Amino acid sequence: MQTSFPASEENFPIVLQKMIDYVQPYMSAIGLVKPGDDRKPPGDHCGTGSFITFNNQRYILTCDHVATRKKLGTLGFTQFDAEEGLSIANSFDCMPYPVDAAASPLSENSWHLISHRAKCIDRKMLSQSHRPVEGEYLFIYGFAAIDTKTAFGEHIIPGTGAFVHEVPYDPALDSENPKVIDGFHICMAFNPMNADQLEGRPAPLPLAEGMSGSLVWNTRYQELTMQEKHWSAEDSRITAILWASSTKTCSLAATPIEHLEPLFKKLERVC
Numbered sequence: 001m002q003t004s005f006p007a008s009e010e011n012f013p014i015v016l017q018k019m020i021d022y023v024q025p026y027m028s029a030i031g032l033v034k035p036g037d038d039r040k041p042p043g044d045h046c047g048t049g050s051f052i053t054f055n056n057q058r059y060i061l062t063c064d065h066v067a068t069r070k071k072l073g074t075l076g077f078t079q080f081d082a083e084e085g086l087s088i089a090n091s092f093d094c095m096p097y098p099v100d101a102a103a104s105p106l107s108e109n110s111w112h113l114i115s116h117r118a119k120c121i122d123r124k125m126l127s128q129s130h131r132p133v134e135g136e137y138l139f140i141y142g143f144a145a146i147d148t149k150t151a152f153g154e155h156i157i158p159g160t161g162a163f164v165h166e167v168p169y170d171p172a173l174d175s176e177n178p179k180v181i182d183g184f185h186i187c188m189a190f191n192p193m194n195a196d197q198l199e200g201r202p203a204p205l206p207l208a209e210g211m212s213g214s215l216v217w218n219t220r221y222q223e224l225t226m227q228e229k230h231w232s233a234e235d236s237r238i239t240a241i242l243w244a245s246s247t248k249t250c251s252l253a254a255t256p257i258e259h260l261e262p263l264f265k266k267l268e269r270v271c
Helices: 014-026 064-072 108-112 171-175 221-226 257-270
Strands: 002-006 027-033 044-054 057-062 074-077 093-095 101-106 138-142 149-151 154-156 160-164 186-189 195-199 215-218 237-246 251-256
Touching (some): 014 138, 027 057, 027 064, 251 257
Parallel strands (some): 002 160
Antiparallel strands (some): 027 044, 027 074, 093 101, 138 215, 215 237
């Protein structure tokens, strides 16, 4: 696992590294196994998910464009510190582009079937809306496809964490498809070749392919320290969901949390 912060950042607050240990248990790699795939192990990495609970019902949350790959075969998920993955048995409730979010319920049996240390996000960890203070440190954690390896008959998918800053919409994104909508989505700087390593191998960050579905966390570090308050990782709040990246503009695109609220309210009613 490797973490980074923008290369232009000086005097990075090392205390923020606590975000890594805090976020990891909530996250999941998502893979797709197509019919007839007889490789050992079968399947390919296709996205990132997170575990969230509403009224004691657990869900796996990811992007709609990741969830819709279920029609191509079997989607599977991983739990923190588990030795094997499990299939996503149930259908997804989806919000297509431009929101691009989806959630599938997980049964009690699937959650407890194997030993793990995964955790579920709850309501109080969600921001009401995306409103970080200017210059705030945002944190993303996901599973990049390029880092996926196989060894001893199993997939090895290390996670990647990065501290990023929000940036203005770049008109060069106008030609991207699907289109990043200025004023609806948010953009964050992400240049793998120009990031400073905090830990892990001395190599560039991976390209963000496979990180769709990663959550964007508002660390609230700047917000609280400017008020001379103590900061802890538990003060951070989820502020968006990552759905796209652009190598042209060296940026990531995410949907602010308030646009997912209809999905969350639906899941609460189902429970």
